[in-house]
Each structure stands twice: as C-alpha cells, then as structure tokens.
Amino acid sequence: MAKVELKSVVKRFGDVRVVHGIDLEIADNEFIVLVGPSGCGKSTILRMVAGLESISDGEIYIGDRCVNEVDPKSRNVAMVFQNYALYPHMTVHDNMGFSLDMAKRPQKEINEKVRKAASMLELEPYLDRKPEALSGGQRQRVAMGRAIVRQPDVFLFDEPLSNLDAQLRTQMRMELKKLHMKFSTTTIYVTHDQIEAMTLADRIVILKDGLIQQVGTPVEVYEKPANVFVAQFIGNPPMNILEGTVARDQGRLGVRTKRSFFPLQEDRKNLWEGQKVLFGLRPDAIKIGDSLNRIPPEWRCTAQVELTEILGGQSLLDLVVDDEISLIAEVEGRVQMQAGSSVEVGFCFDRVVLFDPETEEALSSVAQLEGTAEGTTPERDIAHKKEIEVHTN
Amino acid sequence: MLKKLGIAVCASAMLTAGAIPAQAADKVADELEIFSWWAGDEGPALEALIDIHGKKFPKVDVVNATVTGGSGVNAKAVLKTRMLGGNPPDSFQVHAGQELIGTWVKADRMEDLTPLFEQEGWMDVFPEGLVKLIGTDDGIWSVPVNIHRSNVMWYVPDNLNKWGVRPPQNWEEFIEIAPKLKAQGVVPLALAQNWTANHLWESVALASLGAEKWDKLWTGELPFNSPEAVAAWDLFGKVLDYTNTDASSLSWQQATDMVVDGRAAFNVMGDWAAGYMSTTKKLKPGTGFGWVASPGTNGQFMFLADSFGLPKKSPNRDQAIEWLKILGSKDGSDAFNPLKGSISARTDSDLSKYNDYAKSASKDFSHDRIVGSLAHGVTANEGFMNDFATVMEMYLKTRNSDAAGKAMVSIAMKNKIGQ
Amino acid sequence: MREVSRDRIKAFLTLLPSIVLIGIFVYGFIGNTIWISLTDWGGVGALAEDPQISYIGFQNYVDLFTGFLEGRFxxxxxxxxxxxxxxxxxxxxxxxxxxxxxxxxxxxxxxxxxxxxxxxxxxxxxxxxxxxxxxxxxxxxxxxxxxxxxxxxxxxxxxxxxSVLLFNWQNLLGIILYIAAFILIIVGLLGLKRDPNRAMKRWILPGVIIGAIVWLFGDLLPQAMIMEEMHGLNxxxxxxxxxxxxxxxxxxxxxxxxxxxxxxxxxxxxxxxxxxxxxxxxxxxxxxxxxxxxxxxxxxxxxxxxxxxxxxxxxxxxxxxxxxxxxxxxxxxxxxxxxxxxxxxxxxxxxxxxxxxxxxxxxxxxxxxxxx
Structure with missing residues (x-):
C-alpha cells in the first residue's frame, strides 16, 4: 500500500521526447487510469513506474521512497502485461508462485498463497496446466493471480484486456473492479479504451503527446472536459461541437451560429458579445419525446431526422437543425423515424461547454450541474449507457 | 536427420557413384586415363612422363586422374570403388610388391606383364632382387617407375661435430652415444606420427634380424613370435626410449626439422627426406645434411617403389601398354626421377642427371642386398599393414614385446602372410 | 469422402519419387550394409570381380566387441x-x-x-x-x-x-548395468518433486536394486574378454x-x-x-x-x-x-x-x-x- 508520485517526469529516447514533464499524485489505494491515443506516452509512464524504462528527468516516488535508481525487483510493484507474459514452460501454479520462489519463501507458504489466489480467481482446476492449455480469459486471470500473490504496493496494468473479445472484456473488467475493492491496492491502469477508463477509474488521467490534458473523476472529465481533445476522446459518440459567436437575442445570452441561436445560462461569466467560441454539447444532452417535459420550452426546437440507429436500449439520431447544423443525439428507448421527418428536440443547455477556438481550452466558467434534471445521477447513467454499447459492438 | 545418417552410413557404397570422374561413355579411340595420387610436389614429375607420351602420340587425349591425399590413402579408396564398380582406369599407380599383389593380383584383376618385360629387355636392366619382389610365380605385375630407400639415417654433420658424436654403425653404438646427446639437451632420434614408427621399426628389425631372416618372416619360414623376431621388438623398445615424447603430433617433415634445427641428432626416414632438405630447406647434400644407412643395415637396401600396372578390362589397353613402355624406358625413368627426388629402378640410368644423394643411392642400389619395405607395402598385403598399425599402437602403449610377437602371429594368420 | 481419398492419392503420387529414391538409396543401402556386415567379405581376393562371400552371422560383431585384435575399435x-x-x-x-x-x-x-x-x-x-x-x-x-x-x-x-577414468573392458556388462542403474536413479530423483510415489517405485528402487546386485555379485557376471584390456579417456x-x-x-x-x-x-x-x-x-x-x-x-x-x-x-x-x-x-x-x-x-x-x-x-x- 503506497501512494505514487511523479514529479516533472520526462522520458527521452535519444533526441525524441515522449513524455514532457508529468506531475501526478496518486493517493494510496487509488485506482487511476492513464488513457489516451496510441503514442501518448501512457505505457512509457507505466514502465517508468515499474522500472522497466529509465527516467530521463524528474523523480518518481513510491511511498516515500524515490525509486529513480531502484531496481524493478526492489520496487515491490506487480505488473500485468497486455500479452500476459506468462512463462510458457511453467504450470499455472509455478507461474503464480514464481515471485515467491524468487524471494526464497518456503514451499509451503508458496503453495498456500497460490492456492488462495487461485481459488479467488477460480483457477484451482487449472493449477497443473501450462498456459498454452488455457483460454484467453484464464490466462488473463493467471496473470492477475501472479500479481496478487506477491501482495505488492502497486498494481500496474498495461492494457490488460485488449486481447480479449468484447464480452469477456466486460466480464473481466467487472472482476478487476471487484478485486480492487477487495484489496484496495494502489493501481495504475493503462488503456486506450475510454470505456474501461470511465468504468474502472477513481480518477482518469487523459494524455496526449506526452502531456497531461486533464486529471479528474470520470464524471468530471465527461461533463467538464478541459479541452476539445478530452471532450472528443471521452464519450462515444463524441461531443457535438459547433462554431459560433456569443450574442444576445431578445435579451437572452446565447451563441449564434449562422442561422440558429443557442441560449446559455445567464450566470456565465467572462463572456462578451461578439466573442468567437466553440459550443459543445454531449449527445445525451439532447432529448426527445417524454424526456422533453423536463426541458423548458425555450430550449426546444424542431429538427430534421437524417438517420436513426438503434443500439438496443438507446438510439442514436443524426439531426439537422435549421438546415444548417448537424448534431448527434443519444436518446432513451428504441426510436424509429423516417429520414427527413421532423421531430421536436430539447437541449439541456445547462450542460453546454464552451471552448476557446484558438486554444481549444474550455472557457473558465462552465455550466453548473446542479439544478439540472439529469445532473444528479450522471455516474450511473454513464455506466449503464456504456455497458449497452459494449454489447452491441 | 535419420536420412542424413543413413547416407553417412552407406557412404562406402555411395562412394562408387560420387568418385567417378566424368568419362566418355563410348570410347573415342585415342584416350588414356592414368590414375595416381601424384599432385603438388610430385605433379611435375608425372607431367614429364605425360609429355614424353604426348610427343610420341600427339593425338591421344591423356586424362590425368589424380586423387590427392597423404600417401594415397584416399586415392586407393577411390580406386577400389572404381574397380568394384567395373570401371577401371587404363593404368594406375600402386606401391610395388605385396600391396599390389595382395589386393589386385590375388583378386585376379591384373594382367601379367612378363611378355612386356621380356620384349623390352627389362629383365636385364632391373635388379633381379627387385623383379622377384614385384612379381609372383605366376608373373610380373607392374612396372616400377622409381625406387626409394627406406633405411636411411639423416643428420647434420656440423651439429654432430659440435656434440662430439659420429653417425652410429649399429644400434648398440647408438644406444651408447644417445645418453651423451640427451645430457646436452638433444633428442637422440626424432620421430613423428604413427606411420613413421612403423618406418623406424622396419629399419630396426632389419638390423636386428639381418636380410635373410627378414625375408623369411614374409615367406613364413620364421614365425613372428620366434625369439629372433621378439628380440627385434625389444631392440625397437630400447631405441624408442631415445625418441621425442610428442612424436604422434608431428608430421615427418617436423621430425626432419628437428634434426635440421639442431633439436635432434638423427632421424630415420625414407630418402624423400633428401628432397625435402635440399629443395625446401635449401641444404647441400653431403655438407648441409648427411646420411648413412640406418644403423646395422649397411650393405642392405630396403626399397619401396611406385609402379604402374595394367588392370584387366582396361578400356584403352594398347595405349596403356605404350604408357608402361615409357615408364620402363631409360628416357622416361631419367626424366621422372630427378624431378621426383628418387632413383631409377634401372641399373643403367644416366647418373649425371641426378643429385649427389641420388648418385650415392643409385650406387648402393646396384650392388646392395635388396629387401622389401613393410611400411610401404612391398612385403605384406594391405590387410596386414592395417593390422600392423594397430599392433604398433598397442606396443607403443604397453611396450610388451611378447604380446606384440603374438599379435603379429595372429594378424599374419588372418591376412595369410607366408601361405 | 471421395474427395479425401482423391487428395490422398495425389499426395501419395507426389511423394512417390522421394519415397522410392530414399527407399533405395538410404534404406536399401542400409539394408545392404547390414547384409555385408553379416558376411566374411574381406581379405585376400576381396576385390575380385566376383568375390567369394559367405554368410557368417554375427561373427564380425562378436570380433569387434571381444576379439583379441579389435582392441583399437x-x-x-x-x-x-x-x-x-x-x-x-x-x-x-x-x-x-x-x-x-x-x-x-x-x-x-x-x-x-x-x-x-x-x-x-x-x-x-x-x-x-x-x-x-x-x-x-x-x-x-x-x-x-x-x-x-x-x-x-x-x-x-x-x-x-x-588416459584417465580407466576401466577394464572385461567388466563391460557390469559397467553397462551400473550406468543403467545410475540413469534410473537420476531420472527418479528428477521426478521426485512431482510424483514421489511413482518416482520411487518405477525409477529409484529398480536402480538401487540393480546397482546393489552388480556391486555384490559383479564377479559372477560373464566377462567380455579372456584378457584384461583397459580403456579410458585418452x-x-x-x-x-x-x-x-x-x-x-x-x-x-x-x-x-x-x-x-x-x-x-x-x-x-x-x-x-x-x-x-x-x-x-x-x-x-x-x-x-x-x-x-x-x-x-x-x-x-x-x-x-x-x-x-x-x-x-x-x-x-x-x-x-x-x-x-x-x-x-x-x-x-x-x-x-x-x-x-x-x-x-x-x-x-x-x-x-x-x-x-x-x-x-x-x-x-x-x-x-x-x-x-
């Protein structure tokens, strides 16, 4: 059990900088997920924590100890690799017990610990098998078992689920979560899959090009993305982003596009008329049908349906407003509509995020979650939504 | 894997297929294939003979089929597979004596050359003892092209003076002076790998037994475990005590080098050593290096000879006979031997063409008692020679003369020596 | 079904030339060599056009392993x-x-x-x-x-x-048995961790028994040769x-x-x-x-x-x-x-x-x- 701290950590490969000074504090028992597109440096950071890559600059602390010069084996961290990295010539039992064996623990203790971990992971029947005789999911479990048996200070996961099929991935994801709840060990988890990030993490770290874009809870990064990149990387389908200008229409504050006007909440600060902005709205902040009841009438309008896609419990609608603006909406229930037909839609303008078009950073004052109808239960909502998505992949 | 091993195991059978050089299937009338192991240093001597043949028969295409490899081990193997495969060369090189007789004559593969010897008048120009040793009661089987002497002891005169010794006349004398040499840090007698031990043995045995009894060993009149024969082993053992311990890792040239460099006093080796010392080491015969008959064998000439025979079913028999005529002729013999460093088997050769050593050897050859060499195939067949190598190894390890004598009896019986 | 058998025929025909060639030039020659090893082809006259060859059974092998003159082999x-x-x-x-x-x-x-x-x-x-x-x-x-x-x-x-590690060829049989016992015990020891019971019964025990018998009664074993012959690592x-x-x-x-x-x-x-x-x-x-x-x-x-x-x-x-x-x-x-x-x-x-x-x-x- 230990906290992990990264202070201005830099990684260079020759002249190429892949990690540009990362500062990150990970609390004891926290489950943190590093997410980002490939090449963002997330695996490199993980491997620097593990000690498999040297640290070019900066410092990494595990607990209170600076581990820059500490051997991987002395850092007391356990890692689960993307391809599991099981020892193919050893039985499951020996794979799981290898670290204890290396630590010269008595055979009896090894057997005991391996058996305990195996029973937790339902691997008992397979202890005498070699990895090649196991399914992908079982191998994944063995890899986790190998990490658990050591009782490390920190668990490191390097895209551990990406070699599994979708169904198994969901299942293993839940088990991972349960294991973390049981052991409460500090965990750093690397993935490029934002759904894993959203579901597993206590906090998510979104990385791009070796720089941290945002650190926050899943709800924070979903509802209050720090920039356009985060807004589009997190959430599927991504956030609708429109270009517009801040304006007043009939006294109301809003954003004007060529033909339309989208009102904003009046308590927005730091905005002036004529200011160019990017206007962001999550697809699930667009409502139709019964859900419209909760939306004030002035936040509604009529849109043309271009296409509908039924995901199961939800549907995706491609909408065009005022013959000008394309939006994707994600709505509850199975919605079947003719292309070209009109539908009344409502926007939860309280969930609008505004970005500076130059810097693509979010403008400082963002919409309040309080006071919106949906705002109280976004977490459950998101989890539920993603679950279904996985099944329809 | 198994396949490879299989191939390795039946390599013997396969050699037949692999070793045959490309040959014209239907014989163009004028062709002559000569099979030998003379390449490298000895190549020019063979070429000289081929040149003479070429001048005489310009239209005949001579195929010079040489298979290289120490003293013909590989050539003999190839020849055997060719003969077994029914594809004999027109004429092939073979050590004169029992090596030819035991292997090829007894197998009824050779033509009797007595008519050729008579027709060419060779009965008179080759020494009688020689003709007897290269023939049997049924005929004469090959034409000797050269004579080498086996029982020669080599030394460097200046070195001997320095060490205060003279070339020993017999082995007793050698055993007397040897400790004196040893005391000065000199190896009394340089020896090389296994076959040179056989070579030394025959010189020692000849000295111990004398020419008469030596001959009787091979006719079966004197048993190999007789006291005299065992005594020869005893003497050999005493001589061995004064040889270098690293012998088996040296080539014969390296043993000769020991003498030349002054690390050893003497070396018993065939007279090809004269060629090595005068040509390669640039020493002058007589002053740079000296020689005597090996101790106790003065007046005896232990010879070995290369010869060519005429196999039955030779594809170009007429040309092969012409080739043999050149080999036996004075011209041919005197063209070949100065280049090869050997002497002519003919007693009438033109000595002016030869170097000092060869002149002295020629003189000895014409009046010495001639005996055959064992180590070089004159007195015993190949089976015996092969087994003798084993007996020698046994002796070198155990130094047991009685056991060696007994072993000799059984290998003689096995290989039908003297029967 | 029919297609399978047709495939098989094709496969067989493709392989046939190699089968025939290997059959003749590898196994045929191995067979021929085995046959020759059971005859007395050799010595004087061995190279005659039609050599006299007769079957003598395993005499050559007996010679090689126990013959007086074959110490070198x-x-x-x-x-x-x-x-x-x-x-x-x-x-x-x-x-x-x-x-x-x-x-x-x-x-x-x-x-x-x-x-x-x-x-x-x-x-x-x-x-x-x-x-x-x-x-x-x-x-x-x-x-x-x-x-x-x-x-x-x-x-x-x-x-x-x-030479070192000398042994007497006369005791060949005993030595072979010792080696067998040694191998049995080693295999047993290696398997001890996995399955002690089986390792004991199948490997270690027979190994120990054979070793003990040879050690106690080795003198009664027939000797491979009439005289002592030492061999070792040269x-x-x-x-x-x-x-x-x-x-x-x-x-x-x-x-x-x-x-x-x-x-x-x-x-x-x-x-x-x-x-x-x-x-x-x-x-x-x-x-x-x-x-x-x-x-x-x-x-x-x-x-x-x-x-x-x-x-x-x-x-x-x-x-x-x-x-x-x-x-x-x-x-x-x-x-x-x-x-x-x-x-x-x-x-x-x-x-x-x-x-x-x-x-x-x-x-x-x-x-x-x-x-x-």
Whole structure:
C-alpha cells in the first residue's frame, strides 16, 4: 500500500521526447487510469513506474521512497502485461508462485498463497496446466493471480484486456473492479479504451503527446472536459461541437451560429458579445419525446431526422437543425423515424461547454450541474449507457 | 536427420557413384586415363612422363586422374570403388610388391606383364632382387617407375661435430652415444606420427634380424613370435626410449626439422627426406645434411617403389601398354626421377642427371642386398599393414614385446602372410 | 469422402519419387550394409570381380566387441562416447554462455556474432590444420603463458599417451548395468518433486536394486574378454575436442541467440518484476523455454560427433589410435585393409549408436504431435 508520485517526469529516447514533464499524485489505494491515443506516452509512464524504462528527468516516488535508481525487483510493484507474459514452460501454479520462489519463501507458504489466489480467481482446476492449455480469459486471470500473490504496493496494468473479445472484456473488467475493492491496492491502469477508463477509474488521467490534458473523476472529465481533445476522446459518440459567436437575442445570452441561436445560462461569466467560441454539447444532452417535459420550452426546437440507429436500449439520431447544423443525439428507448421527418428536440443547455477556438481550452466558467434534471445521477447513467454499447459492438 | 545418417552410413557404397570422374561413355579411340595420387610436389614429375607420351602420340587425349591425399590413402579408396564398380582406369599407380599383389593380383584383376618385360629387355636392366619382389610365380605385375630407400639415417654433420658424436654403425653404438646427446639437451632420434614408427621399426628389425631372416618372416619360414623376431621388438623398445615424447603430433617433415634445427641428432626416414632438405630447406647434400644407412643395415637396401600396372578390362589397353613402355624406358625413368627426388629402378640410368644423394643411392642400389619395405607395402598385403598399425599402437602403449610377437602371429594368420 | 481419398492419392503420387529414391538409396543401402556386415567379405581376393562371400552371422560383431585384435575399435568406441559427451557439454555450454553475453546487447554485437559464427564456415580440414599448429607441443597454446611472463605449458595436447577414468573392458556388462542403474536413479530423483510415489517405485528402487546386485555379485557376471584390456579417456583427445568445441560453439550460439531473440521482452520484464536476477532469468525462464533448441542442438552435435572424421584425420592422422574414432576406423578397415564386412559392421554399430540418440527424440516429437 503506497501512494505514487511523479514529479516533472520526462522520458527521452535519444533526441525524441515522449513524455514532457508529468506531475501526478496518486493517493494510496487509488485506482487511476492513464488513457489516451496510441503514442501518448501512457505505457512509457507505466514502465517508468515499474522500472522497466529509465527516467530521463524528474523523480518518481513510491511511498516515500524515490525509486529513480531502484531496481524493478526492489520496487515491490506487480505488473500485468497486455500479452500476459506468462512463462510458457511453467504450470499455472509455478507461474503464480514464481515471485515467491524468487524471494526464497518456503514451499509451503508458496503453495498456500497460490492456492488462495487461485481459488479467488477460480483457477484451482487449472493449477497443473501450462498456459498454452488455457483460454484467453484464464490466462488473463493467471496473470492477475501472479500479481496478487506477491501482495505488492502497486498494481500496474498495461492494457490488460485488449486481447480479449468484447464480452469477456466486460466480464473481466467487472472482476478487476471487484478485486480492487477487495484489496484496495494502489493501481495504475493503462488503456486506450475510454470505456474501461470511465468504468474502472477513481480518477482518469487523459494524455496526449506526452502531456497531461486533464486529471479528474470520470464524471468530471465527461461533463467538464478541459479541452476539445478530452471532450472528443471521452464519450462515444463524441461531443457535438459547433462554431459560433456569443450574442444576445431578445435579451437572452446565447451563441449564434449562422442561422440558429443557442441560449446559455445567464450566470456565465467572462463572456462578451461578439466573442468567437466553440459550443459543445454531449449527445445525451439532447432529448426527445417524454424526456422533453423536463426541458423548458425555450430550449426546444424542431429538427430534421437524417438517420436513426438503434443500439438496443438507446438510439442514436443524426439531426439537422435549421438546415444548417448537424448534431448527434443519444436518446432513451428504441426510436424509429423516417429520414427527413421532423421531430421536436430539447437541449439541456445547462450542460453546454464552451471552448476557446484558438486554444481549444474550455472557457473558465462552465455550466453548473446542479439544478439540472439529469445532473444528479450522471455516474450511473454513464455506466449503464456504456455497458449497452459494449454489447452491441 | 535419420536420412542424413543413413547416407553417412552407406557412404562406402555411395562412394562408387560420387568418385567417378566424368568419362566418355563410348570410347573415342585415342584416350588414356592414368590414375595416381601424384599432385603438388610430385605433379611435375608425372607431367614429364605425360609429355614424353604426348610427343610420341600427339593425338591421344591423356586424362590425368589424380586423387590427392597423404600417401594415397584416399586415392586407393577411390580406386577400389572404381574397380568394384567395373570401371577401371587404363593404368594406375600402386606401391610395388605385396600391396599390389595382395589386393589386385590375388583378386585376379591384373594382367601379367612378363611378355612386356621380356620384349623390352627389362629383365636385364632391373635388379633381379627387385623383379622377384614385384612379381609372383605366376608373373610380373607392374612396372616400377622409381625406387626409394627406406633405411636411411639423416643428420647434420656440423651439429654432430659440435656434440662430439659420429653417425652410429649399429644400434648398440647408438644406444651408447644417445645418453651423451640427451645430457646436452638433444633428442637422440626424432620421430613423428604413427606411420613413421612403423618406418623406424622396419629399419630396426632389419638390423636386428639381418636380410635373410627378414625375408623369411614374409615367406613364413620364421614365425613372428620366434625369439629372433621378439628380440627385434625389444631392440625397437630400447631405441624408442631415445625418441621425442610428442612424436604422434608431428608430421615427418617436423621430425626432419628437428634434426635440421639442431633439436635432434638423427632421424630415420625414407630418402624423400633428401628432397625435402635440399629443395625446401635449401641444404647441400653431403655438407648441409648427411646420411648413412640406418644403423646395422649397411650393405642392405630396403626399397619401396611406385609402379604402374595394367588392370584387366582396361578400356584403352594398347595405349596403356605404350604408357608402361615409357615408364620402363631409360628416357622416361631419367626424366621422372630427378624431378621426383628418387632413383631409377634401372641399373643403367644416366647418373649425371641426378643429385649427389641420388648418385650415392643409385650406387648402393646396384650392388646392395635388396629387401622389401613393410611400411610401404612391398612385403605384406594391405590387410596386414592395417593390422600392423594397430599392433604398433598397442606396443607403443604397453611396450610388451611378447604380446606384440603374438599379435603379429595372429594378424599374419588372418591376412595369410607366408601361405 | 471421395474427395479425401482423391487428395490422398495425389499426395501419395507426389511423394512417390522421394519415397522410392530414399527407399533405395538410404534404406536399401542400409539394408545392404547390414547384409555385408553379416558376411566374411574381406581379405585376400576381396576385390575380385566376383568375390567369394559367405554368410557368417554375427561373427564380425562378436570380433569387434571381444576379439583379441579389435582392441583399437573398442578404444575408438570409448573415444566416440567421450567425444560426444565432451563436445555436447562444451559446445552447448560455451555456445549458451556466449549467446547470453550477446543477448545483453553489448557494443558491436553484430560484429562479435559474426566472429563467433565464423569457425562454423571453415571446413574441418582447415580448422584441423590450424589447431594442429596451435596445439603443437612447443608452440601455439602452450607458449601463451610466456606472454604473461609465466612458464610455457608442457601439455602434449595431441600426443599424450595418458588416459584417465580407466576401466577394464572385461567388466563391460557390469559397467553397462551400473550406468543403467545410475540413469534410473537420476531420472527418479528428477521426478521426485512431482510424483514421489511413482518416482520411487518405477525409477529409484529398480536402480538401487540393480546397482546393489552388480556391486555384490559383479564377479559372477560373464566377462567380455579372456584378457584384461583397459580403456579410458585418452588425454590426447582433448585437443581434438577443443577444436570441435571451437568450431561448433558458434553454431549453438547462433541457435540460442535466435531463441533468446524470439522470447518476448515482456517475459524478461515480468521476470525482473517478479524479483528474478539476470542469472535467474536465464536459468529459470529463458533456457528452459529453449528446450526444443537444446534438444535439436544435442541431436545435431551428437551426430556430428559420431561422424567426426576429417578433423581427426587432419589433426592426428589416420593411424593414431589414441585419438581414433570408429568412423575413421571404418574407413581404414574398409578401404585400406579391404575388410569390407568388418567395415560394414563398424558402420552398423555407429548407426545403432546414432539411433540411440535419435529414436527417443523421434518418439517424443511424434507423441507431442499426437497429443496436440
């Protein structure tokens, strides 16, 4: 059990900088997920924590100890690799017990610990098998078992689920979560899959090009993305982003596009008329049908349906407003509509995020979650939504 | 894997297929294939003979089929597979004596050359003892092209003076002076790998037994475990005590080098050593290096000879006979031997063409008692020679003369020596 | 169904030419060699156009193993065993060691790899000649210490007449039984951890019993020969083994290096995180994983050692019994002594020894295939 701290950590490969000074504090028992597109440096950071890559600059602390010069084996961290990295010539039992064996623990203790971990992971029947005789999911479990048996200070996961099929991935994801709840060990988890990030993490770290874009809870990064990149990387389908200008229409504050006007909440600060902005709205902040009841009438309008896609419990609608603006909406229930037909839609303008078009950073004052109808239960909502998505992949 | 091993195991059978050089299937009338192991240093001597043949028969295409490899081990193997495969060369090189007789004559593969010897008048120009040793009661089987002497002891005169010794006349004398040499840090007698031990043995045995009894060993009149024969082993053992311990890792040239460099006093080796010392080491015969008959064998000439025979079913028999005529002729013999460093088997050769050593050897050859060499195939067949190598190894390890004598009896019986 | 059988016919027809050729030129000749080894073809008249050959059963084999004159063959056989064992230990050990060093990716790894692999490309005759010079008593290796100001070595690399680990051929039967007992006990000890009961019953106990019986009643065993005959490890063979190891460790190095490169880096990292040192990684992970490579190296090297011929020929000549080898003996017996039958018998003995190495390998790989 230990906290992990990264202070201005830099990684260079020759002249190429892949990690540009990362500062990150990970609390004891926290489950943190590093997410980002490939090449963002997330695996490199993980491997620097593990000690498999040297640290070019900066410092990494595990607990209170600076581990820059500490051997991987002395850092007391356990890692689960993307391809599991099981020892193919050893039985499951020996794979799981290898670290204890290396630590010269008595055979009896090894057997005991391996058996305990195996029973937790339902691997008992397979202890005498070699990895090649196991399914992908079982191998994944063995890899986790190998990490658990050591009782490390920190668990490191390097895209551990990406070699599994979708169904198994969901299942293993839940088990991972349960294991973390049981052991409460500090965990750093690397993935490029934002759904894993959203579901597993206590906090998510979104990385791009070796720089941290945002650190926050899943709800924070979903509802209050720090920039356009985060807004589009997190959430599927991504956030609708429109270009517009801040304006007043009939006294109301809003954003004007060529033909339309989208009102904003009046308590927005730091905005002036004529200011160019990017206007962001999550697809699930667009409502139709019964859900419209909760939306004030002035936040509604009529849109043309271009296409509908039924995901199961939800549907995706491609909408065009005022013959000008394309939006994707994600709505509850199975919605079947003719292309070209009109539908009344409502926007939860309280969930609008505004970005500076130059810097693509979010403008400082963002919409309040309080006071919106949906705002109280976004977490459950998101989890539920993603679950279904996985099944329809 | 198994396949490879299989191939390795039946390599013997396969050699037949692999070793045959490309040959014209239907014989163009004028062709002559000569099979030998003379390449490298000895190549020019063979070429000289081929040149003479070429001048005489310009239209005949001579195929010079040489298979290289120490003293013909590989050539003999190839020849055997060719003969077994029914594809004999027109004429092939073979050590004169029992090596030819035991292997090829007894197998009824050779033509009797007595008519050729008579027709060419060779009965008179080759020494009688020689003709007897290269023939049997049924005929004469090959034409000797050269004579080498086996029982020669080599030394460097200046070195001997320095060490205060003279070339020993017999082995007793050698055993007397040897400790004196040893005391000065000199190896009394340089020896090389296994076959040179056989070579030394025959010189020692000849000295111990004398020419008469030596001959009787091979006719079966004197048993190999007789006291005299065992005594020869005893003497050999005493001589061995004064040889270098690293012998088996040296080539014969390296043993000769020991003498030349002054690390050893003497070396018993065939007279090809004269060629090595005068040509390669640039020493002058007589002053740079000296020689005597090996101790106790003065007046005896232990010879070995290369010869060519005429196999039955030779594809170009007429040309092969012409080739043999050149080999036996004075011209041919005197063209070949100065280049090869050997002497002519003919007693009438033109000595002016030869170097000092060869002149002295020629003189000895014409009046010495001639005996055959064992180590070089004159007195015993190949089976015996092969087994003798084993007996020698046994002796070198155990130094047991009685056991060696007994072993000799059984290998003689096995290989039908003297029967 | 019909399509399957048609495919089979096609496959059979495609393979037919190779089957016929291998049948004739490999197995046919093996059969022929076996037949010759059971005859008395040899000696005077062996090369006649129609030699007299008669069947004499296993007399040639009996001669080889117990005959008075065939002591040399027996020493050759003993030599062959030592050549095999020491070549395997040397070339596999050294090759593995160099591979481990190069696997750590030192500077100039490519260059070093080529250097180490280079001896492989030399013919045995060339390397044999080089090593004969290097191992000359007054030169090469023996004078190396003088460069460090020490006394030169005086070891007679190729000419030593000494032998160690001597045993009496008369007691051959007892020795074979001891070896069998030893192997049984070793196999048992290796299996002890996994299944103690089975290891005890099937391996250790019979091994101990056989060993004890031979130890107690060994005198009652029939003797292989009428007279004492000592054989052992001739020290003169060490020079030849040195040259062979030099020539082949580059080859095993290449095998292992390829194997090490094929192991995912993640495994090394996983092992490091599991607390393994570099040494632990190779000992516990990398080398056990390369067991198939070790097995093929052992098979290849053991059959190379059984065919060792040219190297010995070049280094110590054909007639040096100290360093002799059955393959060389076979050649001389057949083509110099004209004893074709006995030569064939030696060939078959060699063939059987090779089979002892290879058949267990074939069986195990066949079983593995079936198991999949």
């Amino acid at each position: 027996r020493q050759d056989l003993v030599n062959a065993v030592y050549y095999s064992v020491l070549l395997l230990a040397g070339a596999v050990g050294l090759g593995m060691f160099i591979a481990i060093l190069l696997d750590r990716k030192p500077m100039g790894e490519d260059f070093l790899r080529t250097i180490f692999l280079y001896p492989m490309s030399l013919s045995f005759i060339v390397s044999g000649t080089i090593w004969r010079w290097l191992l000359a008593p007054q030169g090469g290796v023996n004078i190396l210490p003088t460069y460090a100001g020490m006394e030169p070595l005086s070891f007679q690399w190729l000419a030593s007449k000494e 020290l003169a063979t060490l020079g030849i083994i040195l040259a062979t190891v030099w020539q082949y460790s580059g080859y095993t190095m290449a095998l292992y290096l390829a194997g090490f490169n094929g192991i995912s880096q993640d495994l090394r990292h996983a092992a490091m995180l599991d607390g393994a040192s570099e040494w632990d990684y190779y000992r516990r992970i990398a080398i056990p994983m390369l067991k198939p490579i070790t097995i093929s190296a052992v098979i290849i090297l053991s059959h190379i050692s059984l065919k060792m011929f040219d190297l010995i020929f070049a280094m110590t000549g054909p007639d040096n019994a100290e360093t002799g080898h059955p393959a060389l003996n076979m050649y001389l017996t057949t083509f110099r002594a004209n004893d074709f039958a006995k030569g064939a018998a030696i060939a078959i003995v060699l063939f059987m020894v090779a089979a002892m190495f290879i058949i267990p390998y074939l069986i195990s790989s066949y079983r593995q295939q079936k198991g999949e």
